[in-house]
Amino acid sequence: MAPSFSDSDSMFNFVVREGNGVKGMADLGLSKVPQKYVQPPEERIDKLNATLNNNPPIDLSKLGGPCHDQVVDEISAAAETFGFFQVVNHGVPVELLEALKVAAHSFFGQPAKKKAAYRKGVSPSPLVQYGTSFAPEKEKALEWKDYLSMVYSNDGEALRFWPEECREVALEFLRTSTKMVRKLLEILMGKLGVTLDEEKIDALTGLKMVNMNFYPACPNPELTVGVGRHSDLGTLTVLLQDGIGGLYVKVEENMEGKKKGEWMEIPPIPGALVINIGDTLQIVSNGRYKSAEHRVRTTSTQSRVSIPVFAIPKGTEKIGPLAQVVKKDGVARYREVMFEDYMNNFFGNAHGGKKSLDFARIY
Numbered sequence: 001m002a003p004s005f006s007d008s009d010s011m012f013n014f015v016v017r018e019g020n021g022v023k024g025m026a027d028l029g030l031s032k033v034p035q036k037y038v039q040p041p042e043e044r045i046d047k048l049n050a051t052l053n054n055n056p057p058i059d060l061s062k063l064g065g066p067c068h069d070q071v072v073d074e075i076s077a078a079a080e081t082f083g084f085f086q087v088v089n090h091g092v093p094v095e096l097l098e099a100l101k102v103a104a105h106s107f108f109g110q111p112a113k114k115k116a117a118y119r120k121g122v123s124p125s126p127l128v129q130y131g132t133s134f135a136p137e138k139e140k141a142l143e144w145k146d147y148l149s150m151v152y153s154n155d156g157e158a159l160r161f162w163p164e165e166c167r168e169v170a171l172e173f174l175r176t177s178t179k180m181v182r183k184l185l186e187i188l189m190g191k192l193g194v195t196l197d198e199e200k201i202d203a204l205t206g207l208k209m210v211n212m213n214f215y216p217a218c219p220n221p222e223l224t225v226g227v228g229r230h231s232d233l234g235t236l237t238v239l240l241q242d243g244i245g246g247l248y249v250k251v252e253e254n255m256e257g258k259k260k261g262e263w264m265e266i267p268p269i270p271g272a273l274v275i276n277i278g279d280t281l282q283i284v285s286n287g288r289y290k291s292a293e294h295r296v297r298t299t300s301t302q303s304r305v306s307i308p309v310f311a312i313p314k315g316t317e318k319i320g321p322l323a324q325v326v327k328k329d330g331v332a333r334y335r336e337v338m339f340e341d342y343m344n345n346f347f348g349n350a351h352g353g354k355k356s357l358d359f360a361r362i363y
């Protein structure tokens, strides 16, 4: 059946307000995306205009062994330059990664009605939200993506309220990746001369959330984006992408073999996870660690899924550059902000690269 939206309002209502999602629309059979999905030329993703990031993944099982210091240096060097790296032997079982992708397809493969039950405002729990694009009411062009977001409060509530198609694997992903996040933070803080204690861990990662992103096959990958340019708002993101590819990270600074502003494709590596530095860690480290600006391209042949775990501060937490680092740097590059305010600003605006950091930047 060919879709027959009489105007862009009825398309918006169908996809966004009624919760059919971009998948519901794509399933109708489209030969061309609606105008509302066409990105301005400067935001479109030209596959041929990107380089491939073929840095080998960092092997976390070498921590604690004879190559410990070298691995620590690789992690901090990646955090200081790209704001991203891939890891293997990360402690998240490889079978779980497979099960997560299956669970994501099974959640999004359900009839729209079942997913729409978790829409903002009607979801039976504030911990769970299903939606589409990022800030659809604010965006000039929509993102070709549906998502499910699951906030962690405790195991009991997760198993009770998260959707049954994915709750067990999502919880296990959160549990196992949290251990790695702790290890990575310990290393990154250690490099700043700061010891990570329970209080600091809680301040930086007190709120955890698992998302599932679904990017339906798209008839016009050259005109659309799956996710627009953004950095993640929290401390660290652990991202599982499937084998389809389409994740791009922007080069922050000129460096050997890489030019500032150039986009690198992050290839899927079987069994690996992608680690992103988020805005919070850039602020806390007074700019030493870079949050990674990234975006996602759509594909015309297959639906892609990705599953990030976000480790972020609680809303009541005050976030600012660490005193030890400011002392060393002689200047604070960011002001202290209530994380809730930072979050409201982040989610209250359409994606726009790293402009989210301006909220805390001192000029």
Ligand SMILES: O=C(O)CCC(=O)C(=O)O
Pocket: 211, 213, 227, 232, 239, 241, 246, 247, 294, 296, 305, 306, 308
């Ligand atoms: O799908 C991806 O690879 C990345 C998704 C992403 O950037 C996000 O959910 O914040």
Ligand SMILES: [Fe+2]
Pocket: 230, 231, 232, 294
């Ligand atoms: Fe992201």
